[in-house]
Amino acid sequence: MENSSYSLLSSEADSQRTLYPYVTGTSVIGIKYKDGILMVADMGGSYGSTLRYKSVERMKPVGKHSLIGASGEISDFQEILRYLDELTLNDSMWDDGNSLGPKEVHNYLTRVMYNRRNKFNPLWNSLVLGGVKNGQKYLGTVNMIGVHYEDNHVATGFGNHLARPILRDEWHENLSFEDGVKLLEKCMRVLLYRDRSAVNKLQIAKITDEGVTISQPYSLKTFWNFSAFQNPTVGAEGSW
Amino acid sequence: MDPSSGDLNASLSTGTTIIGVTYNGGVVLGADSRTSTGMYVANRASDKITKLTDNVYLCRSGSAADTQIISDYVRYFLHQHTIQIGQPATVKVAANLVRLLAYNNKNMLQAGLIVGGWDKYGGGKIYGIPLGGTVLEQPFTIGGSGSSYLYGFFDQAWKEGMTREEAEQLVVKAVSLAIARDGASGGVVRTVTINAEGVTRKFYPGDALPLWHEELEPQNTLLDILSTSKPEPMDS
Numbered sequence: 001m002e003n004s005s006y007s008l009l010s011s012e013a014d015s016q017r018t019l020y021p022y023v024t025g026t027s028v029i030g031i032k033y034k035d036g037i038l039m040v041a042d043m044g045g046s047y048g049s050t051l052r053y054k055s056v057e058r059m060k061p062v063g064k065h066s067l068i069g070a071s072g073e074i075s076d077f078q079e080i081l082r083y084l085d086e087l088t089l090n091d092s093m094w095d096d097g098n099s100l101g102p103k104e105v106h107n108y109l110t111r112v113m114y115n116r117r118n119k120f121n122p123l124w125n126s127l128v129l130g131g132v133k134n135g136q137k138y139l140g141t142v143n144m145i146g147v148h149y150e151d152n153h154v155a156t157g158f159g160n161h162l163a164r165p166i167l168r169d170e171w172h173e174n175l176s177f178e179d180g181v182k183l184l185e186k187c188m189r190v191l192l193y194r195d196r197s198a199v200n201k202l203q204i205a206k207i208t209d210e211g212v213t214i215s216q217p218y219s220l221k222t223f224w225n226f227s228a229f230q231n232p233t234v235g236a237e238g239s240w
Numbered sequence: 241m242d243p244s245s246g247d248l249n250a251s252l253s254t255g256t257t258i259i260g261v262t263y264n265g266g267v268v269l270g271a272d273s274r275t276s277t278g279m280y281v282a283n284r285a286s287d288k289i290t291k292l293t294d295n296v297y298l299c300r301s302g303s304a305a306d307t308q309i310i311s312d313y314v315r316y317f318l319h320q321h322t323i324q325i326g327q328p329a330t331v332k333v334a335a336n337l338v339r340l341l342a343y344n345n346k347n348m349l350q351a352g353l354i355v356g357g358w359d360k361y362g363g364g365k366i367y368g369i370p371l372g373g374t375v376l377e378q379p380f381t382i383g384g385s386g387s388s389y390l391y392g393f394f395d396q397a398w399k400e401g402m403t404r405e406e407a408e409q410l411v412v413k414a415v416s417l418a419i420a421r422d423g424a425s426g427g428v429v430r431t432v433t434i435n436a437e438g439v440t441r442k443f444y445p446g447d448a449l450p451l452w453h454e455e456l457e458p459q460n461t462l463l464d465i466l467s468t469s470k471p472e473p474m475d476s
Contacts, residue, residue: 019347022372045376050391053368053376075343075374 021073021124023047025058026197027159028069029187030128031171032137032152033180036208037130039069040184042191043217044199051199059205061212063088066102066131067205068109071156072144073124080123083112102131102138106148114146126156132209155187158195163187177206189220255424256288257386257415258299260354261398262379263407266364266435267356269299270411272386272419273427284427293318294439296334296357297432301384302371303350310341310351331357335367335375343373352383358434386418386425393417408433408442416449
């Protein structure tokens with residue numbers, strides 16, 4: 001975590017900077033459902049306006065009970081995964097039969113993100129942390145300025161504006177797996193239509209008391225065959 | 241400062257085209273050879289594919305100084321690592337060392353890199369390390385200013401499980417297409433092929449590359465054309 005042991009690899013003089021992101025991921029959406037948490041993210045890594053990488057896994061399991069999804073700078077997400085590796089390793093070295101639950105992992109991430117923000121050197125991400133431990137479901141989010149909260153449904157980036165209104169309307173307690181997946185896909189399809197950095201290749205992950213499953217990558221059908229799309233400017237040439 | 245004298249304060253950079261491609265048995269790395277300071281071509285025959293170990297090479301794009309110093313440090317670390325483990329370093333380890341430098345110094349560096357090589361555990365592997373220090377293992381990757389012109393080309397021309405010859409031809413064709421359109425890329429095409437048998441360097445001089453749209457066959461002099469061609473018809 002500290003750079004002091006890597007003095008050959010980085011300069012200690014460079015500590016007062018808010019940087020900018022280069023390779024970024026877009027929205028992540030998470031919802032609670034009957035058996036646990038469902039989370040979805042596309043596999044895009046944008047480089048400015050170029051959709052440069054199309055097979056980036058933006059959701060990863062953490063320990064036995066949690067799942068993390070990230071949007072924002074991918075290199076910072078990769079570094080967060082290393083911090084979490086160290087965290088879970090040290091946790092299992094206690095060898096005491098206990099393992100970190102999602103609430104604890106979320107709290108750890110919140111501290112990391114907020115402390116970096118205070119040093120004007122943020123990890124440029126918005127994270128979704130979901131999990132189940134002993135039947136208790138947990139879903140939270142934390143971003144680069146340290147704002148964190150839990151809810152029944154959370155989203156990052158564009159998902160906040162486009163997906164959460166749909167979820168506020170259609171989410172309910174005890175969604176089945178099938179209904180949950182369809183709801184998330186409905187949100188992802190809207191994002192595909194309306195988010196320029198969305199890419200049509202996504203993964204859905206679920207976490208229950210039994211563990212984590214991340215689906216294979218797949219693509220959604222989109223619908224363009226509306227009569228209003230056929231000749232939209234016929235009444236007003238030159239308009240769009 | 242008028243455009244003809246150029247920007248004398250422009251930093252030395254490898255406005256570049258770099259490519260790394262895996263094939264059935266190894267990897268092919270390719271690059272152009274132009275290094276520019278602003279509008280002036282400082283070196284028309286640079287070698288942007290740099291050796292890190294016998295089995296791992298690095299394609300460099302961005303600031304020439306930054307990428308040279310990164311490759312020097314990583315070569316130094318890998319040398320020690322090789323002595324320590326008593327066998328050739330893996331491509332993944334090399335890529336991670338590059339990542340550490342690129343990520344931890346992200347505010348100061350301008351380096352887009354491709355690490356490619358072969359080891360006995362993973363076979364041929366390509367790792368793309370763009371600005372910011374993200375590491376992504378990929379079947380192929382492109383970088384540098386010339387790569388903008390190649391996304392569409394690779395979307396169409398890339399396929400899994402190519403032979404060595406197919407991969408080399410693809411790389412040469414791609415760099416040559418980028419050179420045609422990117423002012424910051426030019427010169428010769430260099431390729432380095434790495435597999436279980438070892439490393440092969442190839443060199444394709446600028447005049448041996450295929451011609452693209454609106455490019456003409458190079459001649460020694462106008463006089464050669466005048467003597468051979470018939471008089472052109474006159475327009476009335």
